[in-house]
Amino acid sequence: MIEYILLIVAVTGLVAATVYVGLVVVAAVRFHVLTRRSPDWPNGKAALPPITVLKPVHGMEPLLEECLESFFIQDYPAYELIFGARTADDPALSVVESLKRKYPHIPTQIVLSGEPAYPNAKVYLMEKMVPLAAHPTLFITDSDVRVTPDYLQQVVIPILDPNVGMVTCLYRGVSTGGIWSLLEALGMSIEMSSGVLVANLLEGMKFALGPTMVIRKDVLEGWGGFGVLRDYCADDFVMGALTHEAGRKVVLSQHVIDHIVLNRGARQSFQHQLRWMKSSRFSRPAGHVGTGLTFAMPFGLLGLVAGWMSGHLMLGLGLFATACANRIVQALAVGWGVTRDRNSALFCWLYPVRDVLGFILWCGSFSGSEIHWRGERYRLVSGGRMVPKDRAGTANSGDAGCTA
Numbered sequence: 001m002i003e004y005i006l007l008i009v010a011v012t013g014l015v016a017a018t019v020y021v022g023l024v025v026v027a028a029v030r031f032h033v034l035t036r037r038s039p040d041w042p043n044g045k046a047a048l049p050p051i052t053v054l055k056p057v058h059g060m061e062p063l064l065e066e067c068l069e070s071f072f073i074q075d076y077p078a079y080e081l082i083f084g085a086r087t088a089d090d091p092a093l094s095v096v097e098s099l100k101r102k103y104p105h106i107p108t109q110i111v112l113s114g115e116p117a118y119p120n121a122k123v124y125l126m127e128k129m130v131p132l133a134a135h136p137t138l139f140i141t142d143s144d145v146r147v148t149p150d151y152l153q154q155v156v157i158p159i160l161d162p163n164v165g166m167v168t169c170l171y172r173g174v175s176t177g178g179i180w181s182l183l184e185a186l187g188m189s190i191e192m193s194s195g196v197l198v199a200n201l202l203e204g205m206k207f208a209l210g211p212t213m214v215i216r217k218d219v220l221e222g223w224g225g226f227g228v229l230r231d232y233c234a235d236d237f238v239m240g241a242l243t244h245e246a247g248r249k250v251v252l253s254q255h256v257i258d259h260i261v262l263n264r265g266a267r268q269s270f271q272h273q274l275r276w277m278k279s280s281r282f283s284r285p286a287g288h289v290g291t292g293l294t295f296a297m298p299f300g301l302l303g304l305v306a307g308w309m310s311g312h313l314m315l316g317l318g319l320f321a322t323a324c325a326n327r328i329v330q331a332l333a334v335g336w337g338v339t340r341d342r343n344s345a346l347f348c349w350l351y352p353v354r355d356v357l358g359f360i361l362w363c364g365s366f367s368g369s370e371i372h373w374r375g376e377r378y379r380l381v382s383g384g385r386m387v388p389k390d391r392a393g394t395a396n397s398g399d400a401g402c403t404a
Contacts, residue, residue: 006306010319013299017323020198020294021330027197028333035254049160050078051152052133056125057085057092057143062176063260065095067146072103076152080107080134084125088112092143107134118230119378119386127226130217138220140213146174146258154255159214165248166240167214168205170196171259172339180269182343185261186331186354187273189341194334195294196252205250208240211259215243222246231385233279233371238384256339270361271372277365283384292362296323297355327352 053071061067071081083096093110100108109132116124126140137159139152158167170193173185196209213236220226223242229235240250264272281288300323307316331351335344344351369380370389377389 003306003309006302007310007312007315010299010303010306013293014296014303014319014322014326016293017296017299017326021296021326021333023198023201024194024330025333027194027201028338030201031197031254031338048077048153048156049137050135051076051080051137051139051156052135053079053081053139053141053152054126054129054133055081055083055141055143056122056129057083057090057096060091060095061144061260062262063146063174064092064143065099067144067258067260068095069099069102070147070149070151071141072099072106073149074147074152075149078135079152080109082109082111082129082132084111084113084129086113086115086121086125119388120230120232120235123226123229123232123235130220130226133217136217138215138217140215142211142259144260145171145211146260151255151257155212155214155253158251158253159216161249163249164251165215165219165243165246166208166250167212167253168208168236168240168250169212169253169255169257170339171209171211171257172335172341172344173261174258175261175343176263178263180266181261181263182347183350183354183357184264184269184273185341186335186344186347186351187358188259188261189339189344190331190335190351191354191358193339194330195291197334197338200252205252206241206244207237208243208250210236212253212257213239215239219243219246219248231387232383233378233380233386234283234384237279237283270364273361274364275371275373277361278369278371278380279384281365282369282380282382288362288365292359295355295359295362296326297352298359299323300326300352301356324352327355 055068055071057068083093085093096108096110111125111129111132113121113125113128118124130138137156139155155167155169158164171188172193173188175181175185199205199207223246228242229238232238244250280291300320303319303323304316307313307319328348328351331344331348335341335348335351371378371380371386378386379389380386
């Protein structure tokens, strides 16, 4: 009897996952259609607004110089770069200084925040950087992002519409070596991007993605500025939500950027991704629960076991093969078709393994409220706020936040 119950669960789960992949394919096609319709520069480059790029840094990372240099070689008429770090001895600043000397024609500043007064150190740093911005259009972007020379041109265009309050970007994961880095990168290019595309298809963008957030100063100030985000782990998600609640559109750009993924061991990679999952659970609890039905491989494996137990092995193998095909279609439709991640095409056969890992991480996200970030422990509370566990005092005296 139990084996037939398991078969019913497996079939139900696969039907849900197949419906989801159908939505993913529709969303991917829609993305391509919108890309072809994207407007060109209005009245030429001269009409594009001057931009301030705000880029927090924290220590050395793989390909850091290449990532930072990609912002010094933008084909854009007028922009400045503001880098922020906690202390002057941050090793990333030596790379910034070297690039300043190499590209003296690009206005560049460095801001030091000192020890953060908020649990989210990135937010504290951003609050120090914004007053130095010479221009009202702000690009907020992470240090582990690599972009093409037309990045600023392409991403800024939607913000010219006064009804648009924020622009954000999809990103492809770029592995720096190792199986765990590759699996994590595939998750970025395929799993994460699929979820964003489907959300945009069904209800529009009500959140933002941290690697790129474009916002005008008036919109930022309209919902209270960075200080409002001091306690939040997923500050990017909240920024998008606040912008949407303020009556301004959040737009998903048709431009896709690179996000560098560290070559971590299995444990470090798992903890890093688990932190993301737990943050999602507290930031959007209902949607996070529903995410469980977007995975196919767990139901395919369940169907295989149930088919073997019930004496219907061929049925079980069919369910397992269906799950594998489901994930390969998703990998090709989004990983290659949308984010143009070469590894998503080359390793589409490996994506079913990543799907199992994603499901394990999803299950693990319900294992308590504690997260680890840069050697510190935090407790997540309702709404995605975080409270430091290793430091004395209140939530206003913590260390780095989840997206710093």
